[in-house]
Amino acid sequence: MIAVVGGAGYIGSHAVKHLIEKGERVVVFDNLSNGHRELLHPKAAFFQGDLASRSNLEAFFDQYEVDSVIHFAAFAYVGESVKQPAKYYRNNMANTLNLLDAMLKHEVESIVFSSTCATYGNPVKLPIDETHPQQPINPYGRTKLMMEHMMEDYASAYGMRIAALRYFNAAGADLEGEIGEWHEPETHLIPLVLEAARGIKDELLIFGHDFDTKDGTCVRDYIHVMDLADAHYRALIYLRENSENLKLNLANGEGYSNLEIIQMTERITGRKINYTLTGRREGDPAILIGSAAQAEKLLGWKPNYTLEQIIESAWNWHVKKWEEKV
Known part of the structure; x- marks a missing residue:
């Protein structure tokens, strides 16, 4: 067991x-x-x-x-x-x-x-x-x-x-929508963006817009x-x-910026997301991307899900959880 x-x-x-x-x-x-x-x-x-x-x-x-x-x-x-x-x-x-x-x-x-x-x-x-x-x-x-x-x-x-x-x-969340990300308080970007898409979050802050990245915001590996x-x-x-x-x-080995997460979430949910660009948080690196080559070599493991599927599954869970509370 x-x-x-x-x-x-x-x-x-x-x-x-x-x-x-x-x-x-x-x-x-x-x-x-x-x-x-x-x-x-x-x-x-x-x-x-x-x-x-x-x-x-x-x-x-x-x-x-x-x-x-x-x-x-x-x-x-x-x-x-x-x-x-x-x-x-x-x-x-x-x-x-x-x-x-x-x-x-x-x-x-x-x-x-x-x-x-x-x-x-x-x-x-x-x-x-x-x-x-x-x-x-x-x-x-x-x-x-x-x-x-x-x-x-x-x-x-x-x-x-x-x-x-x-x-x-x-x-993300399991594809059947039975369980998902549920933190109190919530600090992770994707669920915070989804809360903004649902209109239950008054203000979505994006910390840092002057990094040396494609659009100035942090890039992360999801x-x-x-x-x-x-x-x-x-x-x-x-x-x-x-x-x-x-x-x-x-890791996925690919990085997506905070603004790319927002833009993709808008496409998937069909909702406009209001956000505010603000100053950097202390200690936030511009880019964090990992290599999982060893996991593939030793475990035969590699990611199966795209960022679109991550956001879609998370959105389905959040909507279901929201509707159950209404």
Whole structure:
């Protein structure tokens, strides 16, 4: 059985759906602080628990015969991590240590870790590949990098098998519209643009319009959440069949500017989006594009969904969620 820690969150819930479609038995471990009961899969078992509680973890691993873990349960707001670093070090690092210790005690040897391109920091070359220096510039990125190091050390000392997947901008929703991106507060560009398209957001701010890019706005690499779910599944299979650990990027290898996202969303939704160009945010690189050549080589993985499909699937989810509330 696979334990998906954080399986009631955005990416975790999509991974659960994909795993179940692949015939895997899944149990979700989540404290629902950022996740949602509505995103829980009906065919997955659910244990409401907190990684901060060693007794919760003990009860969980006693109850379920888990053979591998996928770990999504980290805080992930860059700005918040700067203002509240203690919150991030406590949850992302200390709680992961609790998880690793519980796995060790119960002889669970494999873990796939939802890492991030934020471990790289400001790019010194593009596209960013796995040889790029890891020099994170905020507490969020630093905690994720230290989580990688913790897992590497446990792998070296105790024989665990680990896969750290560093991905770029997750976006979109499952194509059936059953689950989607649901953050409170929302900080990601595509859902914010969709909220503006629906007229429920008064002001859409685009930070920075004087970058050295095609139209002056930031360029980012977007990847569909179901592509990410598939990569986590493939990494899990790899760990089952190989003794080698993995550290891989997940990316499309193409960049789209903020204004291109707005223009494409206007075409897809048929709605005019009002936005305001404002000053840069501190620490925002002009361009972030990743290379996933290693993931294709080792996992046979590459993205299946275009940016149009990302935005269309996200729009369908947002409209459905909106209509259910009306």
